[in-house]
Amino acid sequence: MSGLLESLEVDVPGGAPARVPTPLPGDLRLARLSLNQRTAARWTLHEALEGARAAGLPAVGLWREPVADVGLDVAVREVRASGLRVSSLCRGGFFTTADRAERVRAISDNRAAIDEAAALGARTLVLVPGGLPPGDRDLPAARARVAEAVADLVPYARERGVVLGIEPMNPVYAADRGVVSTLAQALELASTHGADEVGVVVDTFHLWWEPGVLALLESCGDRIVSYQVCDWVTPLPADTLLARGMMGDGHVDFAAFTAAVARSGYSGDVEVEIFNADVWAAPGEQVVATMARRYVELVQPYL
Amino acid sequence: MSGLLESLEVDVPGGAPARVPTPLPGDLRLARLSLNQRTAARWTLHEALEGARAAGLPAVGLWREPVADVGLDVAVREVRASGLRVSSLCRGGFFTTADRAERVRAISDNRAAIDEAAALGARTLVLVPGGLPPGDRDLPAARARVAEAVADLVPYARERGVVLGIEPMNPVYAADRGVVSTLAQALELASTHGADEVGVVVDTFHLWWEPGVLALLESCGDRIVSYQVCDWVTPLPADTLLARGMMGDGHVDFAAFTAAVARSGYSGDVEVEIFNADVWAAPGEQVVATMARRYVELVQPYL
Numbered sequence: 001m002s003g004l005l006e007s008l009e010v011d012v013p014g015g016a017p018a019r020v021p022t023p024l025p026g027d028l029r030l031a032r033l034s035l036n037q038r039t040a041a042r043w044t045l046h047e048a049l050e051g052a053r054a055a056g057l058p059a060v061g062l063w064r065e066p067v068a069d070v071g072l073d074v075a076v077r078e079v080r081a082s083g084l085r086v087s088s089l090c091r092g093g094f095f096t097t098a099d100r101a102e103r104v105r106a107i108s109d110n111r112a113a114i115d116e117a118a119a120l121g122a123r124t125l126v127l128v129p130g131g132l133p134p135g136d137r138d139l140p141a142a143r144a145r146v147a148e149a150v151a152d153l154v155p156y157a158r159e160r161g162v163v164l165g166i167e168p169m170n171p172v173y174a175a176d177r178g179v180v181s182t183l184a185q186a187l188e189l190a191s192t193h194g195a196d197e198v199g200v201v202v203d204t205f206h207l208w209w210e211p212g213v214l215a216l217l218e219s220c221g222d223r224i225v226s227y228q229v230c231d232w233v234t235p236l237p238a239d240t241l242l243a244r245g246m247m248g249d250g251h252v253d254f255a256a257f258t259a260a261v262a263r264s265g266y267s268g269d270v271e272v273e274i275f276n277a278d279v280w281a282a283p284g285e286q287v288v289a290t291m292a293r294r295y296v297e298l299v300q301p302y303l
Numbered sequence: 304m305s306g307l308l309e310s311l312e313v314d315v316p317g318g319a320p321a322r323v324p325t326p327l328p329g330d331l332r333l334a335r336l337s338l339n340q341r342t343a344a345r346w347t348l349h350e351a352l353e354g355a356r357a358a359g360l361p362a363v364g365l366w367r368e369p370v371a372d373v374g375l376d377v378a379v380r381e382v383r384a385s386g387l388r389v390s391s392l393c394r395g396g397f398f399t400t401a402d403r404a405e406r407v408r409a410i411s412d413n414r415a416a417i418d419e420a421a422a423l424g425a426r427t428l429v430l431v432p433g434g435l436p437p438g439d440r441d442l443p444a445a446r447a448r449v450a451e452a453v454a455d456l457v458p459y460a461r462e463r464g465v466v467l468g469i470e471p472m473n474p475v476y477a478a479d480r481g482v483v484s485t486l487a488q489a490l491e492l493a494s495t496h497g498a499d500e501v502g503v504v505v506d507t508f509h510l511w512w513e514p515g516v517l518a519l520l521e522s523c524g525d526r527i528v529s530y531q532v533c534d535w536v537t538p539l540p541a542d543t544l545l546a547r548g549m550m551g552d553g554h555v556d557f558a559a560f561t562a563a564v565a566r567s568g569y570s571g572d573v574e575v576e577i578f579n580a581d582v583w584a585a586p587g588e589q590v591v592a593t594m595a596r597r598y599v600e601l602v603q604p605y606l
Contacts, residue, residue: 088404132554137554137555137556138556138559139511139512139556140517143514156548162440170474170475171473171475171512171513171538172473172475172476173537173539174511174512174536174554175512175535175553175554176538181512181514182512182514184513184514208442208477209442209474209477209478209484210484211446211485211487211488213445232477232478234478234479235479235542235543236475236539236543237541238540239538240538240539240543250478251435251477251478252440252550253440253442256441261369271413
């Protein structure tokens, strides 16, 4: 009976029948799966916590905006009540400005993000570096400012037990979102700090194409502070920010990539982070069920 | 008077007044400027040759399809009659298939492309590697097949005096068009062959974001066999293939990039290659005039 019921489930957003049964709460394969809040973007913080818990997930990745919507104190209480881990807080960063006043504001905002991560019990604050300032074409200088800003933040983060996670971003975003473009570059940035101070956020969407990435992942040691998964689908949608696909719907070799992450020694949570208009249009429960199925099929066996 | 007339000219596709006067035929600053045929995509081969010549350009970059439209013999005669150099022929490549029969066809087609380049007097055949085969997620294997195919073609190309130019492509195309994603990777591929056999095609659109690219360009020596310029504009259009912009309309630092190309010792032509629906909608003469103005303003001073 259960088998028949399961066979009626469909994967979102594609609509094809589920290829594997949905893992049930208590399934040990779910022990490291985290729902990044932006994957079920229509859910409030409360709904995301409840949705993850109901699906048997032990962790969530949170975003500052929906946390701010309810207020940090309420968010902290709700997270504690849920019993879930917070695998990361998204996001600090956006500190490529060359303007002194804007830079002061950016550092101040990042300190607030560090405080929020500490309050929520998130070990990792994800840093999205930011793009080129308007009209500015000096990419090496913008990258140097990222290194400076990270160095500025390290003492504050260390005191609060928060690791800064630099997220290298697919070069499609180099101009407008993230000037750190490769894992190699992020590791170099991190290397001037301790591994308990600055690490790298490894996201399949951003890094799947990088030449030599598998060997580089294996050599990361304890520098990987977050592992995020989603797929690279083609053709890209008109809004490239929403180009992320459900694992298995695109071109990423999750087996090889995940095995390389595992060989680094990474033992943390695996966040599913998907920005995709079709995923967001689907009911949150179906999104979580699909991502859990795809995770146990394509990712978890290689951890 | 001339200044007044010039001030009425507008740049395409933006529509802003021209920032510098259009260089006239005979202007020494045009001595290395080449019109890639796809920049004036609506022109026939004859119109492109005539349009380039009329604007005082000494060279064109040709594409196989419009050459085939008139037939190779006619194309060769027209090119000779025009007195223009052929800075490159686009394009061979697309040899990532794992299927044996398809691979044989790809190699055969690339040999035909080499013959065409030789007949047209193009020293460089541009190779677009090709993407992942449908359903195939093994990127390292696809990249290895590119290396094998290039090695297969080298003797044939060498006999005909044609250099194979590997074009590393922006990672936005890694899945569906070009699995060689960085200059570093293309140089490594080329390095197993002589510099008169295999080189790299350097395109600002594809490489502007690459960490360390300026130092790498400087160290290229005689490996650069084509320099192509256009801009990275944001937001990307819905069709990422048409994301290229007119120099100056986007985020590329042409001064720094071009100076690094020059320091490599590169002394060849500079092709303007722009795929862009708005550029294509403009009259060819205005496209060529705009690209000549932007070139003498943003690129040529740094050669």
